[in-house]
Amino acid sequence: MKHTRILAALLGVATLGVVTLLSTSCGTGDKIGSVSINAAGSTGVVNLAGLGGTLQLQVMANYTSGKQIDETNFATYTVTPEGYDDTNTPLPSPPQTLTINSTGMITAVDPAVCVWNNVGTVAEPSWFYTGDYKIVATYRGFTSNPIFIPVASAADTITGQVGQCGPATTTN
Numbered sequence: 001m002k003h004t005r006i007l008a009a010l011l012g013v014a015t016l017g018v019v020t021l022l023s024t025s026c027g028t029g030d031k032i033g034s035v036s037i038n039a040a041g042s043t044g045v046v047n048l049a050g051l052g053g054t055l056q057l058q059v060m061a062n063y064t065s066g067k068q069i070d071e072t073n074f075a076t077y078t079v080t081p082e083g084y085d086d087t088n089t090p091l092p093s094p095p096q097t098l099t100i101n102s103t104g105m106i107t108a109v110d111p112a113v114c115v116w117n118n119v120g121t122v123a124e125p126s127w128f129y130t131g132d133y134k135i136v137a138t139y140r141g142f143t144s145n146p147i148f149i150p151v152a153s154a155a156d157t158i159t160g161q162v163g164q165c166g167p168a169t170t171t172n
Contacts, residue, residue, distance in 0.1 A: 030067070047150055061139055097153070
């Protein structure tokens with residue numbers, strides 16, 4: 001009789017251990033739930049300012065457990081021009097106007113464009129943009145939300161400063 005009770009007790013402990021192991025997610029796969037993209041260090045409207053100006057993208061793999069892993073260097077990028085520049089000319093496709101490398105660095109290149117228009121005054125500007133570049137990242141079959149990048153690499157029509165069109169912005 002004593003051996004039967006000991007065996008039952010051991011089986012009970014072993015079963016409890018397996019149930020505990022399964023309920024704590026040990027032994028189960030953590031899966032990617034989504035992929036997100038943003039301009040690293042930026043908040044609000046992002047602006048690629050100045051010829052040669054850069055923006056760093058960041059691509060995060062968001063796992064079902066809640067963890068996030070930076071996969072910027074392993075993502076692929078699709079860039080689509082949308083809208084017009086300030087002269088009502090359709091935006092050209094990359095590698096014109098901007099380039100993006102495998103590490104997610106965007107660089108403004110020739111031909112320079114400005115997608116910004118000021119409907120206010122010089123003293124009190126009121127800026128809006130008429131075009132942007134929509135960028136989507138793909139990682140392991142998951143497609144990110146889009147990020148929209150207006151470009152201000154041409155000369156300002158008000159001040160004439162090269163690469164200073166659009167609002168005075170910072171990317172942080």
